[in-house]
Amino acid sequence: MKYIVLIALQISALFIYAQGHVEGKINDQKGLPLIGAKIVLENTSLGTTSDANGKFHLDFNGEFPFDIKVSFVGFQSKNVTVKDNSFLTVSLSESVEIEEVTVESKVSTTELSMVNPLQVQKISSKELQKAACCNLSESFETNATVDVSFTDAVSGAKQIKMLGLDGIYTQITQENVPLIRGLSSAYGLSYVPGTWIESIQIIKGAGSVINGFESFAGQINLEYFKPENADKIFWNFYTNSESKFENNLQFAKKTGKWTSNLYTSINYHSKEVDKNENGFLDMPHVKSINVLNRWLTETESYRINLIGRVLFDEREGGQIRSISNPYKVLIDNTLLEFNSKSGLKMPDKIGKSVGLQTAFRRHKQAIKFGLTDYNALQESAYLNLIGQTFISTTDHLLKYGISYYADIYTENYETTYFDRVDLTTGIFLEYSYISPSELTIVTGIRGDYHNTHGFEYLPRLNLKYNPSDQTVVRLSAGKAMRVANPIAENTSYFASSREFEIQDSLGVEVAWNYGINFTHCFKLFEREASFNADAYRTDFENQVIVDIEDPTKLRFYNLDGESYSNSIQFDFNYELYDRFDVKIAYKINQVYSTYDGEKMLAPLVPENRALVNFAYATDHINKWMFDATWNYIGESRIPYHPLIEDNKTVSDPFYVINSQVTKKFKTxxxxxxxENLLNYKQENPILGGDDPFGSNFDASIIWAPVMGRLIYTGIRLKIN
Structure with a gap:
């Protein structure tokens, strides 16, 4: 009898289990797992959380159907009716997004993450299409975080600044693999066409130790279009009033074991334009061919991503042909690159995985500014092995690994050789804790050994707290290091008569970064709005000072005194009315360094900047799109030069307005x-241009636009 009762109980238990449990996975809109999402049975206290793979299992002693509520901090909660015990997949949408008009529908083009413990702002391809965005240097025209300006008045090269610091202090990566460093620092921003980019993540402050040791001000990470998200055929043709042409043709293979992207880009400009009538080309002649090919395969157990790229870029600037014995600028770059990302998912071991990132590069550069010759070769290898596991529960994640950077530089400046081998081996450990009280802690430490400069430890800490689903507060602190490349990173000063003086035994650059961030999303007159405020300070323990205070010299030496950057930024985003969005930002940068024992404001860094952006679409299909951006650039300190009018020491504030109209058709x-519709230009940006081989020539002291109003047009074709 007891066996009959036991069997009956087992059958009953099986029946109850079959009727009252559900298994599934919680993802975001991109299909990425959400760790620690809450799944609660409606009108009960029964619930569970998703694991490191986003999966969950919930038991219920009842009958189908029943309702569950799925929630995750920073995402919109969702109620789901469970009709049977089949596997359930639930996708959540972020609740804090800057809603802006896009080409296809009312979706976000810029997002402020409420989930990531790091302060991350994501710029989508739809946002990039609001401006010409021919390359990465032009991808921030509607963004207030990253500042872009010309490096000099003859080469056409641009530079970025973040938190008031030069772009070399921002780690720039492609899919979290190093992209711009070494020889590519001067011209690398122009090597990535904007049409290749699916999104840009801007990370302020101390980032993750996993991604390397060079993040002083933050990180800019590019994500290229993947085969599954790309158009089968995409073509973009661009031309402007200076007769420059750009042609981008892209293909996607979406089926088969291996999927693929093929990106091609051709840039050409040969017209001699001198609207300033100063005898110098306003825009250098350009011939550029850029090809990137991606191959990707993925199963439940592994993922492999391979990227190869080749670039040939030639630029010719300087004086116009009619001038006898002209001052010429010749810049040739040849780049070969191969990257890979491989991951072992370990589906049978929850919360555990292993990944390997590699990058190999050969970059050859030949530069001539007048009588100045510079030839360089960089051969680099990068390896980053990452493991992930958890401690006790998946609320306590642990990532660990080793990295290796190898850079071989062969540099020849004039008659002097600067050959160098940099070998850096690092180990890192990062711990993440996601608590039920909406607190997230990410703390990590790196130890990196350089073959010349020795060992450096780099601790980092990021804290995130969500008082509510609509509010987030973040604190961050961290240490970063880098090895300077004085000549390669300052080739813009070749456009001058300055003599280079480099101190022996330049040290490794080291700095601490501290930050606080507050983001709140709310309703204003029943319409979506968000407010963001952040403050960051970067303190250098050592810095390679680039001293241009003497107009006859460019000096490099180790910091002897204070050097720091304070940056405060406020952002407000609001949907004024249907399909009309407003973005307002204001930023204060105070950057000081010690030059020959005297603490001074860093030259050519505006202390105040502001941005206002308007975006409007005529209807929900967005047949017509209008976008306008107003920029205010405040005063900056001008270093002394005898040919600057009235011995001017502070630049005048000015405004720049950019605008674009887009008409959308079916395909x-x-x-x-x-661009620069007000036609504001720096007066006499080429000092001593009447004698470019003389002792007073300098085209590198730039604080305002060097080109006037530019009109452009183009077409984008999509075939699927």
Whole structure:
């Protein structure tokens, strides 16, 4: 009898289990797992959380159907009716997004993450299409975090600044693999066409130890279009009033064991334009061919991503042909690159995985500014092995690994050789804790050994707290290091008569970064709005000072005194009315360094900046799109030069307005835009231009636009 009762109980238990349990996975809109999402049975206290793979199992002693509520901090909660015990997949949408008009529908083009413990702002391809965005240097025209300006008045090269610091202090990566460093520091921003980019993540402050040791001000990470998200055929043709042409043709293979992207880009400009009538080309002649090919395969157990790229870029600037014995600028770059990302998922071991990132590069550069010759070769290898596991529960994640950087530089400046081998081996450990009280802690430490400069430890800490689903507060602190490349990173000063003086035994650059961030999303007159405020300080323990205070010299030496950057930024985003969005930002940068024992404001860094952006679409289909951006650039300190008018020491504030109109058709878009519509230009940006081989020539002291109004047009064609 007891066996009959036991069997009956087992059958009953099986029946109850079959009727009252559900298994599934919680993802975001991109299909990425959400760790620690809450799954609660409606009108009960029964619930569970998702594991490190986003999966969950919930038992219920009842009958189908029943309702569950799925929630995750920073995402919109979702109620789901469970009809049977089949596997359930639930996708959540982020609740804090800057809603802006896009080409296809009312979706976010810029996002402020409420989930990531790091302060991350994501710029989508739809946002990039609001401006010409020919390359990465032009991808921040509607963004206030990253500042872009010309490096000099003859080469056409641009530079970025973040938190008031030069771009060399921002780690720039492609899919978290190093992209711009070494020889590519001067011209690398122009090597990534904007049409290749699916999104850009801007990370302020101390980042993750996993991604390397060079993040002083933050990180800019590019994500290229993947085969599954790309158009089968995409074509973009661009031309402007200076007769420059750009042609981007892209293909996607979406089926088969291996999927693929093929990106091609051709840039050409040969017209001699001298609207300033100063005898120098306003824009250098350009011939550029850029090809990138990606191959990707993925199963439940592994993922492999391979990327190869080749670039040939030639630029010719300087004086116009009609001048006898002209001052010429010749810049040739050849780049070969191979990257890989491989991951072992370990589906049978929850919360555990292993990944390997590699990058190999050969970059050859030949530069001539007048009588100045510079030839360089960089051969680099990068390896980053990452493991992940958990401690006790998946609320306590642990990532660990080793990294290796190898850079071989062969540099020849004039008659002097600067050959160098940099070998850096590092180990890192990062712990993450996600608590039920909406607190997230990410703390990590790196130890990196350089073959010349020795060992450096780099601790980092990021804290995130969500008082509510609509509010987040973050604190961060961390240490970073880098080895300077004085000549390669300052080739813009070749456009001058300065003599280079490099101190022996330049040290490794080391700095601490501290930050606080507050983001709140709310309703204002029943419409979506968000407010963001952040403050960051970067303190250098050592810095390679680039001293241009003497107009005859460019000096490099180790910091002897204070050097720091304070940056405060406020952002407000609001949907004024249907399909009309407003973005307002204001930023204060105070950057000081010690030059020959005297603490001074860093030259050519505006202390105040502001941005206002308007975006409007005529209807929900967005047949017509209008975008306008107003920039205010405040005063900056001008270093002394005898030819600067009235011995001017502070630049005048000015405004820059950019605008674009887009007309959308079924398979293609046509756009027309203008940059620097107010036609504001720096007066006499080429000092001593009447004698470029003389002792007073200098085209590198730039604080305002060097080109006037630019009108452009183009077409985008998509075939799927």
């Amino acid at each position: 293609y878009d046509v756009y027309l835009g203008g």
